[in-house]
Amino acid sequence: xxxxxxxxxxxxxxxNYPDHVAFVIDDTSYTYQEVFARVRGIMPSVRDCPEDIxxxxxxxxxxxxxxxxxxxxxxxxxxxxHPNYPDSRNRSIAEATGMKQVLYGxxxxxxxxxxxxxxxISTLELRDDNREHSLWEQVQDENKNAYIIFTSGSTGIPxxxxxxxxxxxxxxxxxxxxxxxxxxxxxxxQMFELTFDVSVVSSLYPLTLGASIYTVGTNKLKYMRVxxxxxxxxxxxxAMPPSLLQFLSPYFDEIHVPKLKYLxxxxxxxxxxxxxxxxxxxxxADFINLYGxxxxxxxxxxxxxxxxxxxxxxxxxxxxxxxxGINAMIMDEKGMxxxxxxxxxxxxxxEQIMQGYWQDKDRSRQVFARFNGKKYYKxxxxxxxxxxxxxxxxxRKDYQVxxxxxxxxxxxxxxxxxxxxxxxxxxxxxxxxxxxxxCQLHLFVETAPHERDALxxxxxxxxxxxxxxxxxxxxxxxxxxxxxxxxxxxxxxxI
Amino acid sequence: xxxxxxxRELDTIFRDILKNENITLTPETTAKDVEGWxxxxxxxxxxxxxxxxxxxxxxxxxxxxxxxxxxxxxxQAKKK
Numbered sequence: 001x002x003x004x005x006x007x008x009x010x011x012x013x014x015x016n017y018p019d020h021v022a023f024v025i026d027d028t029s030y031t032y033q034e035v036f037a038r039v040r041g042i043m044p045s046v047r048d049c050p051e052d053i054x055x056x057x058x059x060x061x062x063x064x065x066x067x068x069x070x071x072x073x074x075x076x077x078x079x080x081x082h083p084n085y086p087d088s089r090n091r092s093i094a095e096a097t098g099m100k101q102v103l104y105g106x107x108x109x110x111x112x113x114x115x116x117x118x119x120x121i122s123t124l125e126l127r128d129d130n131r132e133h134s135l136w137e138q139v140q141d142e143n144k145n146a147y148i149i150f151t152s153g154s155t156g157i158p159x160x161x162x163x164x165x166x167x168x169x170x171x172x173x174x175x176x177x178x179x180x181x182x183x184x185x186x187x188x189x190q191m192f193e194l195t196f197d198v199s200v201v202s203s204l205y206p207l208t209l210g211a212s213i214y215t216v217g218t219n220k221l222k223y224m225r226v227x228x229x230x231x232x233x234x235x236x237x238x239a240m241p242p243s244l245l246q247f248l249s250p251y252f253d254e255i256h257v258p259k260l261k262y263l264x265x266x267x268x269x270x271x272x273x274x275x276x277x278x279x280x281x282x283x284x285a286d287f288i289n290l291y292g293x294x295x296x297x298x299x300x301x302x303x304x305x306x307x308x309x310x311x312x313x314x315x316x317x318x319x320x321x322x323x324x325g326i327n328a329m330i331m332d333e334k335g336m337x338x339x340x341x342x343x344x345x346x347x348x349x350x351e352q353i354m355q356g357y358w359q360d361k362d363r364s365r366q367v368f369a370r371f372n373g374k375k376y377y378k379x380x381x382x383x384x385x386x387x388x389x390x391x392x393x394x395x396r397k398d399y400q401v402x403x404x405x406x407x408x409x410x411x412x413x414x415x416x417x418x419x420x421x422x423x424x425x426x427x428x429x430x431x432x433x434x435x436x437x438x439c440q441l442h443l444f445v446e447t448a449p450h451e452r453d454a455l456x457x458x459x460x461x462x463x464x465x466x467x468x469x470x471x472x473x474x475x476x477x478x479x480x481x482x483x484x485x486x487x488x489x490x491x492x493x494x495i
Numbered sequence: 496x497x498x499x500x501x502x503r504e505l506d507t508i509f510r511d512i513l514k515n516e517n518i519t520l521t522p523e524t525t526a527k528d529v530e531g532w533x534x535x536x537x538x539x540x541x542x543x544x545x546x547x548x549x550x551x552x553x554x555x556x557x558x559x560x561x562x563x564x565x566x567x568x569x570x571q572a573k574k575k
Contacts (some may be wrong), residue, residue: 223538254554254555
């Protein structure tokens with residue numbers, strides 16, 4: 001595979017198309033020239049910071065995106081903090097990474113909740129319009145991290161997934177090789193939260209092409225906004241979670257987006273029937289399912305969904321073939337390949353796979369395994385492979401679920417619940433799939449009937465909104481199964 | 496129907512779906528003002544409102560709702 005450098009290509013596109021629109025945010029356009037004036041303005045602060053890790057407050061503003069570019073161009077590592085996260089979550093991420101500098105646009109309020117030794121820098125006024133100032137001077141160290149994404153962790157402390165430049169560039173080359181017919185005139189959607197790694201490709205890949213990115217930020221009614229942009233701005237590329245389509249589905253007869261060239265569904269299992277129904281809204285689009293754990297850098301398999309005869313399992317669209325450079329195996333419980341066509345856990349290896357979780361050797365050991373001399377990441381996803389070599393997704397192995405595209409470890413909710421009860425009671429979260437593809441979280445607590453509000457209030461302080469339970473059930477005694485474990489199946493029947 | 500009457504009926508629907516008994520809507524209320532009113536619950540709210548009044552909103556129409564007042568006006572017009 002040809003070696004490629006994403007950041008280098010972004011700088012090249014900026015030089016080639018300085019007057020092209022790079023970002024459209026809330027109806028305001030910013031050319032490549034304008035974006036890079038901000039990038040140059042921010043870079044000195046980043047370079048002067050003795051630490052490698054730079055925090056960025058995720059806001060839907062041009063300064064946030066310019067900050068990401070400035071950190072990457074400076075050869076440093078960015079870590080996203082979020083204004084909507086509970087203070088304690090931002091604080092624990094800041095502490096875990098030891099960051100000393102945070103870049104923010106408008107959301108200065110969050111800075112007060114961070115440890116005092118952190119220097120918060122407003123990027124709003126930072127500009128350098130001198131195009132002579134170079135952007136690309138040092139050779140970038142491929143082993144340095146480009147970013148660390150924090151995902152839900154079962155100990156209550158979010159776990160960090162460090163992605164190196166090597167990981168990112170390997171991903172970039174393989175993603176590019178999928179053969180997108182995209183260029184400087186394309187209009188592409190970026191609707192993912194920056195705390196979620198799919199946002200990295202949605203906001204950086206278009207910049208390698210000289211194309212325009214239309215963002216949708218933490219707007220409370222963002223799904224409506226996505227529809228509005230797709231239709232009014234005639235977007236040509238859109239990557240989204242299938243839940244967005246599910247949400248729009250009662251209105252498919254009103255939606256017409258003939259300019260859309262690509263519809264990418266990602267972040268959760270896509271429903272084959274739903275996509276089929278969307279075909280008439282986007283008659284000229286290729287539909288592609290992209291799959292990948294954060295640990296393997298954004299995406300690592302792709303399935304081009306045919307207009308008829310989509311491969312699926314219980315309605316969930318297949319995830320297709322591994323990216324170039326990714327080695328995928330379907331393994332049994334003993335760590336041996338399953339016979340052809342049988343179900344097992346998907347293991348992936350290659351240069352896209354992270355080195356290990358941020359400062360967590362124990363957990364890293366748990367998720368890696370060796371086979372035939374290669375290091376594999378165990379995805380925890382159950383899959384099978386068919387005779388064409390397409391991988392069919394069949395569900396999560398453990399109790400990790402996806403809510404609105406976010407990965408949620410149920411044990412994190414359980415952990416906080418137990419904490420609220422001073423660890424004196426048991427708590428179990430049972431996910432209940434809804435017919436529309438959504439997922440409800442039912443929290444069971446082993447205690448006499450208790451006041452819900454105080455518990456809910458406590459959970460709100462520590463967990464993002466999407467992790468809050470749909471319902472709370474108090475049970476005097478949990479049902480147990482024959483091996484003495486809490487019987488989750490029986491709990492499900494009590495919902 | 497009077498706007499005030501619609502508002503109180505909407506209160507009930509919102510309280511039920513957002514599981515919050517403290518919601519009291521005014522014509523100026525927007526999604527920003529109400530905890531839990533987001534993309535996903537919005538659709539559930541719209542569906543519940545459509546069912547309650549036996550009406551149907553278009554997608555473009557929903558997009559134009561800037562606050563609860565717009566929603567009330569639309570319900571009022573449809574129930575005429």
